Amino acid sequence: MSNQCKCNCGGKSNAFTQLDEILSKYQNTKGALIPVLQEAQSAYGYLAREVVDYIAEKMNIPVSQIYGVVTFYSQFHLNPRGKNIIRVCQGTACHVRGAKAILKAVEDNLKIAAGETTSDLNFTLETVACLGACGLAPVMMVNDDTHGRLTPEGITEILDKYR
Amino acid sequence: MEHIRSHVLICSGTGCVSSGSKKVHAALQEKLAQKGLDKEVKLVETGCHGFCEMGPLVIVYPEGVFYVRVQEEDVTDIVENHLYKGRIVERLLYKEPISLEKVPNYSDIPFYKKQMRMVLANCGHIDPEAIEEYIALDGYQALGQVLSEMKPEEVIEEVKKAGLRGRGGGGFPTGLKWGFTRSAPGDKKYVVCNADEGDPGAFMDRSVLEGDPHRVIEGMAVCGYAIGADEGYIYVRAEYPLAIKRLKIAIKQAMEIGLLGENILGSGFNFKVKIKEGAGAFVCGEETALLASIEGKRGMPRPRPPFPAVSGLWGKPTNINNVETFANVPQIITKGSEWYAAIGTEGSKGTKVFALTGRINHTGLAEVPMGITMREIIYEIGGGIPNGKKFKAVQIGGPSGGCLPEQLLDLPVDYDSLIKVGAMMGSGGLVVMDETTCMVDLAKFFLTFTQSESCGKCTPCREGTKRMLEILTRITEGQGRVGDIELLETMARNIKATALCGLGQTAPNPVLSTLKYFRHEYEAHINDKKCPAGACAKLAGYNITDLCKGCSLCKKACPVDAITGVVKSQHEIDQTKCIKCGTCLTKCPFKAIIKG
Numbered sequence: 127m128s129n130q131c132k133c134n135c136g137g138k139s140n141a142f143t144q145l146d147e148i149l150s151k152y153q154n155t156k157g158a159l160i161p162v163l164q165e166a167q168s169a170y171g172y173l174a175r176e177v178v179d180y181i182a183e184k185m186n187i188p189v190s191q192i193y194g195v196v197t198f199y200s201q202f203h204l205n206p207r208g209k210n211i212i213r214v215c216q217g218t219a220c221h222v223r224g225a226k227a228i229l230k231a232v233e234d235n236l237k238i239a240a241g242e243t244t245s246d247l248n249f250t251l252e253t254v255a256c257l258g259a260c261g262l263a264p265v266m267m268v269n270d271d272t273h274g275r276l277t278p279e280g281i282t283e284i285l286d287k288y289r
Numbered sequence: 290m291e292h293i294r295s296h297v298l299i300c301s302g303t304g305c306v307s308s309g310s311k312k313v314h315a316a317l318q319e320k321l322a323q324k325g326l327d328k329e330v331k332l333v334e335t336g337c338h339g340f341c342e343m344g345p346l347v348i349v350y351p352e353g354v355f356y357v358r359v360q361e362e363d364v365t366d367i368v369e370n371h372l373y374k375g376r377i378v379e380r381l382l383y384k385e386p387i388s389l390e391k392v393p394n395y396s397d398i399p400f401y402k403k404q405m406r407m408v409l410a411n412c413g414h415i416d417p418e419a420i421e422e423y424i425a426l427d428g429y430q431a432l433g434q435v436l437s438e439m440k441p442e443e444v445i446e447e448v449k450k451a452g453l454r455g456r457g458g459g460g461f462p463t464g465l466k467w468g469f470t471r472s473a474p475g476d477k478k479y480v481v482c483n484a485d486e487g488d489p490g491a492f493m494d495r496s497v498l499e500g501d502p503h504r505v506i507e508g509m510a511v512c513g514y515a516i517g518a519d520e521g522y523i524y525v526r527a528e529y530p531l532a533i534k535r536l537k538i539a540i541k542q543a544m545e546i547g548l549l550g551e552n553i554l555g556s557g558f559n560f561k562v563k564i565k566e567g568a569g570a571f572v573c574g575e576e577t578a579l580l581a582s583i584e585g586k587r588g589m590p591r592p593r594p595p596f597p598a599v600s601g602l603w604g605k606p607t608n609i610n611n612v613e614t615f616a617n618v619p620q621i622i623t624k625g626s627e628w629y630a631a632i633g634t635e636g637s638k639g640t641k642v643f644a645l646t647g648r649i650n651h652t653g654l655a656e657v658p659m660g661i662t663m664r665e666i667i668y669e670i671g672g673g674i675p676n677g678k679k680f681k682a683v684q685i686g687g688p689s690g691g692c693l694p695e696q697l698l699d700l701p702v703d704y705d706s707l708i709k710v711g712a713m714m715g716s717g718g719l720v721v722m723d724e725t726t727c728m729v730d731l732a733k734f735f736l737t738f739t740q741s742e743s744c745g746k747c748t749p750c751r752e753g754t755k756r757m758l759e760i761l762t763r764i765t766e767g768q769g770r771v772g773d774i775e776l777l778e779t780m781a782r783n784i785k786a787t788a789l790c791g792l793g794q795t796a797p798n799p800v801l802s803t804l805k806y807f808r809h810e811y812e813a814h815i816n817d818k819k820c821p822a823g824a825c826a827k828l829a830g831y832n833i834t835d836l837c838k839g840c841s842l843c844k845k846a847c848p849v850d851a852i853t854g855v856v857k858s859q860h861e862i863d864q865t866k867c868i869k870c871g872t873c874l875t876k877c878p879f880k881a882i883i884k885g
């Protein structure tokens with residue numbers, strides 16, 4: 127299996143140094159697959175095929191099984207994502223307070239649909255079932271910042287901060 | 290020694306942080322230093338007060354003055370007038386929504402007055418990142434007490450007598466569950482805390498973890514001692530980064546001073562706690578799915594028995610309880626089962642934390658004794674419905690629960706009474722809806738959620754919810770057929786009877802309860818192709834009433850020239866041309882155009 131790095135470093139660095147560190151940290155831990163995937167994703171931004179193959183080999187778990195886990199949980203991504211992750215809450219409280227209009231405003235602003243990434247890789251737009259900030263509905267999160275009491279008119283101002 | 294004359298508490302729960310409490314904290318710090326007050330006034334970042342609607346919240350002690358919606362620019366006023374000159378800043382006080390009276394004191398605010406804060410007692414009052422503050426309020430006393438004075442069986446007996454039932458939704462008696470795990474054969478046992486709070490509209494577990502993490506850890510340690518486990522896991526949603534951070538700090542602090550780890554308090558009892566971050570799957574709130582997820586697998590449920598109490602994590606006996614359940618345990622031990630059992634109703638003891646959201650004045654967390662009526666929660670604590678709208682229904686129990694109409698508002702809220710009327714306690718999310726919410730659309734909303742979260746293992750849930758969703762979608766789009774209601778009912782009954790786990794078995798509840806109490810709305814959609822609430826875009830029609838003055842603004846604004854009429858006389862909308870964009874409604878200065 128080829129573990130050659132596909133970036134522009136010209137093969138000067140071992141592409142999987144970080145991954146090796148993560149794997150060695152969990153070497154003797156039971157049920158470590160999910161934490162390993164979580165940390166690998168936060169190191170590389172998404173789970174590229176090469177990363178999944180490497181984890182499979184080192185942890186001695188079939189790629190098919192890892193693929194099963196990765197596609198089961200909404201947190202994992204197999205494709206590159208934007209620099210800023212927008213998660214618009216579609217929970218009950220947000221729904222009754224107008225979450226649909228908020229999502230539409232974000233979609234119109236970024237000119238992408240939920241689940242897509244802008245072509246400049248600056249934003250990825252996702253929906254989430256509930257952020258647990260129902261008291262401030264409607265809500266969305268941009269990266270780790272929660273923005274509450276949203277109005278469709280106020281969306282541009284918030285997004286501009288991340289441009 | 291420093292002499293602290295005032296404490297300023299700043300809420301740093303997720304709600305207040307997103308309303309700007311971090312900036313307020315920084316500004317206060319700067320201003321106090323500038324005024325030379327930083328040695329005598331102590332700033333404390335606390336967990337959630339539950340009154341998220343009014344955030345960011347700042348409380349000044351010893352007076353107990355409660356400031357709401359405090360922004361950076363208000364800080365100068367608070368420091369210079371209140372902390373320097375002792376004058377309360379009136380404009381930042383909470384105003385009663387109806388009488389508009391200002392209420393300076395925390396305990397006098399109606400939102401808190403009717404509450405009985407036991408689980409949430411410390412939330413908002415202590416620094417959740419300092420174990421000393423929890424200990425100062427009798428924290429870890431219960432653990433000390435069970436380790437020094439009680440046998441494990443006695444602890445279980447005490448929890449049984451208290452009548453504590455699982456707060457995660459099912460309402461299974463906690464003591465009984467502990468007893469099963471204790472008596473299951475095996476040397477290695479586990480305690481698992483279910484903090485995968487996935488119900489849309491519920492955030493009490495998040496607040497407890499963010500505001501008082503030690504209470505949950507202590508509850509788990511007491512449970513570990515009672516069932517004979519030396520290891521615990523907390524399974525937390527990855528969407529709750531602050532809760533995870535505070536739990537990590539809490540576990541580290543407890544380890545350092547020997548309240549977790551080896552030979553706790555010299556008793557020979559060992560207990561350690563690990564955190565597992567969820568990866569985003571609602572079904573993982575189901576206990577067998579949660580265990581599969583901790584083991585690093587796809588989080589899919591399996592048939593029970595065997596129950597986790599017999600064969601759980603890695604095949605070992607495992608006791609799983611929800612965050613709020615564990616948070617109830619320490620006080621049962623310190624204050625006694627009799628005290629606890631005196632609160633609540635015959636079958637449901639203690640308090641329950643509800644998350645009040647939706648079309649209600651005071652959104653936030655309310656902890657009330659079991660048996661209080663829904664009306665008291667919504668009108669007295671929640672402050673009623675905003676903008677003069679009419680109450681229509683309250684949805685309780687998330688995607689597994691049901692909608693209750695006006696006539697059931699005087700129902701005492703407990704596990705059994707809710708089941709009787711077709712809802713369930715669930716995790717305690719209360720979403721209030723007014724006349725602008727369409728109940729068919731709401732049922733569709735919940736089914737969309739359960740359908741996308743269905744793990745796909747069993748056919749009734751995977752296929753059944755999909756078919757039900759298709760029917761609901763066509764009803765809301767004006768394509769409903771005669772017989773659809775009956776078909777929905779049959780499918781709902783079959784799915785309830787045959788699905789593998791709780792997610793599937795309860796998925797039809799929102800449809801069944803809206804059909805039970807709001808059947809006429811379904812009929813209006815199917816027979817008259819009308820949405821009475823005016824929420825379903827494809828069914829909404831616009832009409833001009835006799836309030837029309839004939840100004841013809843709407844006529845000019847209509848993009849498809851569907852409006853006709855001469856100036857100064859009532860205009861008319863040609864329904865065949867109308868594309869239902871709603872532009873006319875927003876343009877009319879006389880509110881003469883109605884939707885519905």
